[in-house]
Amino acid sequence: xxxxxxxxxxxxxxxxxxxxxxxxxxxxxxxxxxxxxxxxxxxxxxxxxxxxxxxxxxxxxxxxxxxxxxxxxxxxxxxxxxxxxxxxxxxxxxxxxxxxxxxxxxxxxxxxxxxxxxxxxxxxxxxxxxxxxxxxxxxxxxxxxxxxxxxxxxxxxxxxxxxxxxxxxxxxxxxxxxxxxxxxxxxxxxxxxxxxxxxxxxxxxxxxxxxxxxxxxxxxxxxxxxxxxxxxxxxxxxxxxxxxxxxxxxxxxxxxxxxxxxxxxxxxxxxxxxxxxxxxxxxxxxxxxxxxxxxxxxxxxxxxxxxxx
Amino acid sequence: xxxxxxxxxxxxxxxxxxxxxxxxxxxxxxxxxxxxxxxxxxxxxxxxxxxxxxxxxxxxxxxxxxxxxxxxxxxxxxxxxxxxxxxxxxxxxxxxxxxxxxxxxxxxxxxxxxxxxxxxxxxxxxxxxxxxxxxxxxxxxxxxxxxxxxxxxxxxxxxxxxxxxxxxxxxxxxxxxxxxxxxxxxxxxxxxxxxxxxxxxxxxxxxxxxxxxxxxxxxxxxxxxxxxxxxxxxxxxxxxxxxxxxxxxxxxxxxxx
Numbered sequence: 401x402x403x404x405x406x407x408x409x410x411x412x413x414x415x416x417x418x419x420x421x422x423x424x425x426x427x428x429x430x431x432x433x434x435x436x437x438x439x440x441x442x443x444x445x446x447x448x449x450x451x452x453x454x455x456x457x458x459x460x461x462x463x464x465x466x467x468x469x470x471x472x473x474x475x476x477x478x479x480x481x482x483x484x485x486x487x488x489x490x491x492x493x494x495x496x497x498x499x500x501x502x503x504x505x506x507x508x509x510x511x512x513x514x515x516x517x518x519x520x521x522x523x524x525x526x527x528x529x530x531x532x533x534x535x536x537x538x539x540x541x542x543x544x545x546x547x548x549x550x551x552x553x554x555x556x557x558x559x560x561x562x563x564x565x566x567x568x569x570x571x572x573x574x575x576x577x578x579x580x581x582x583x584x585x586x587x588x589x590x591x592x593x594x595x596x597x598x599x600x601x602x603x604x605x606x607x608x609x610x611x612x613x614x615x616x617x618x619x620x621x622x623x624x625x626x627x628x629x630x631x632x633x634x635x636x637x638x639x640x641x642x643x644x645x646x647x648x649x650x651x652x653x654x655x656x657x658x659x660x661x662x663x664x665x666x667x668x669x670x671x672x673x674x675x676x677x678x679x680x681x682x683x684x685x686x687x688x689x690x691x692x693x694x695x696x697x698x699x700x701x702x703x704x705x706x707x708x709x
Numbered sequence: 710x711x712x713x714x715x716x717x718x719x720x721x722x723x724x725x726x727x728x729x730x731x732x733x734x735x736x737x738x739x740x741x742x743x744x745x746x747x748x749x750x751x752x753x754x755x756x757x758x759x760x761x762x763x764x765x766x767x768x769x770x771x772x773x774x775x776x777x778x779x780x781x782x783x784x785x786x787x788x789x790x791x792x793x794x795x796x797x798x799x800x801x802x803x804x805x806x807x808x809x810x811x812x813x814x815x816x817x818x819x820x821x822x823x824x825x826x827x828x829x830x831x832x833x834x835x836x837x838x839x840x841x842x843x844x845x846x847x848x849x850x851x852x853x854x855x856x857x858x859x860x861x862x863x864x865x866x867x868x869x870x871x872x873x874x875x876x877x878x879x880x881x882x883x884x885x886x887x888x889x890x891x892x893x894x895x896x897x898x899x900x901x902x903x904x905x906x907x908x909x910x911x912x913x914x915x916x917x918x919x920x921x922x923x924x925x926x927x928x929x930x931x932x933x934x935x936x937x938x939x940x941x942x943x944x945x946x947x948x949x950x951x952x953x954x955x956x957x958x959x960x961x962x963x964x965x966x
Binding site: 454456473474477478480482484486488501502504505507509549 | 721799800804807809965
């Protein structure tokens with residue numbers, strides 16, 4: 401298997417004794433769009449920090465395209481770009497200078513650096529802002545600036561640590577399109593996010609980390625197949641005072657004109673509508689409740705908690 | 710490692726550093742020019758005219774090399790300590806840590822940035838001093854070597870201060886309580902031969918004395934100390950401070966978790 405990132409027995413204990421990673425193993429295939437999910441403090445950023453040399457590991461090994469980050473750090477670093485969770489560029493520098501300077505750190509001469517900076521700043525809609533001081537940019541622009549900076553040396557692996565945090569929906573979707581495009585062009589992408597809709601929409605493989613351990617690592621398709629219950633939200637034409645009986649399924653009113661029904665995967669929706677028709681309840685519209693992945697994620701983390709207790 | 714990557718990365722850091730202090734030239738290049746002009750007027754002209762000769766030269770000529778060296782020292786140190794600490798605090802040091810830039814290139818880039826500012830201020834102060842006195846170079850090579858090495862030593866000192874610093878207070882404590890007293894007591898304004906024997910001995914523990922006097926020897930041809938010993942000692946400082954800085958970068962003191 402062609403592997404972009406291989407993590408073996410990775411452990412990290414901070415100076416205060418907190419064990420952030422308890423020996424994780426992980427593989428990301430070349431060309432994959434990989435989600436690393438987990439609750440706050442689960443170890444996602446520590447893992448990515450170790451991969452990108454920002455955090456010292458306590459034990460274990462990391463290989464990027466078969467280059468060990470300890471023994472072949474130059475080759476490993478040339479292969480990847482990182483978009484961190486927090487803004488970490490010089491707030492007093494111009495947008496263009498930030499990207500061109502980063503290219504210089506990768507050994508790219510100024511002429512080529514300017515060409516690449518222009519390309520990525522245009523791709524990310526920042527070219528008009530190239531002479532602006534970076535701290536004057538909006539939050540979304542700052543995130544896109546960090547993506548342009550991470551890509552300026554054309555890495556084969558792009559790591560994004562919550563790239564769309566605090567970004568409005570329209571901009572988030574345009575960033576998704578951009579990420580899909582570079583993934584389709586061959587760049588392996590690893591993403592952490594709290595927006596599970598984002599992971600479900602973009603990623604083909606998913607790992608869930610909790611309390612420094614990988615609790616799930618599989619394809620998105622296989623993971624979603626584990627979900628055997630879906631909740632549908634029905635908007636009713638008339639208000640109800642109590643939830644009707646829906647053929648033995650769990651049904652509840654979230655408000656007088658909104659009914660939620662839990663439907664097992666093997667059951668059809670026809671039964672639901674038959675019962676509602678029989679009770680004379682008119683349904684105006686219907687949607688799937690929240691995010692399927694979110695439900696799975698919560699259940700996996702809950703299972704982990706119960707296991708620990 | 711590819712030498713082209715190393716060279717480009719080094720040059721990128723230097724250019725970034727020089728661009729930083731030239732962009733804020735009113736804060737970095739003008740103040741030492743004003744301060745040193747005041748020193749020349751007050752100590753050199755007004756007070757110095759009553760002091761008479763020192764070391765065979767009039768007082769203005771005697772203190773000019775010391776004042777030039779003082780400005781080189783404070784600006785080399787100040788540039789690196791403020792720039793690298795800012796880089797650390799704003800976390801854009803991470804731009805360098807994720808890139809294939811060896812630690813010695815990071816150190817060399819910041820040090821040369823500080824040396825450049827120190828030398829630029831040195832040239833400005835030298836030019837100003839020519840309005841007040843005549844200076845010739847008795848030993849040009851020694852002058853150039855000592856001013857460069859001194860700038861390197863204090864740029865390294867500034868780098869170390871920035872690595873250890875956790876707050877803005879930490880980057881002003883060393884310049885205020887260590888650097889300034891050592892500079893003023895380092896023979897900038899007087900010859901240590903004027904001091905009682907005990908204080909002459911104490912003064913010889915001050916490394917800045919050796920730098921100022923070697924520079925003065927290069928410019929005027931007079932010195933209180935052995936120039937060869939001074940150059941050797943300064944070279945040793947460069948090696949030791951570089952080794953400490955590289956070790957701190959390797960373990961990631963204050964910059965890696």
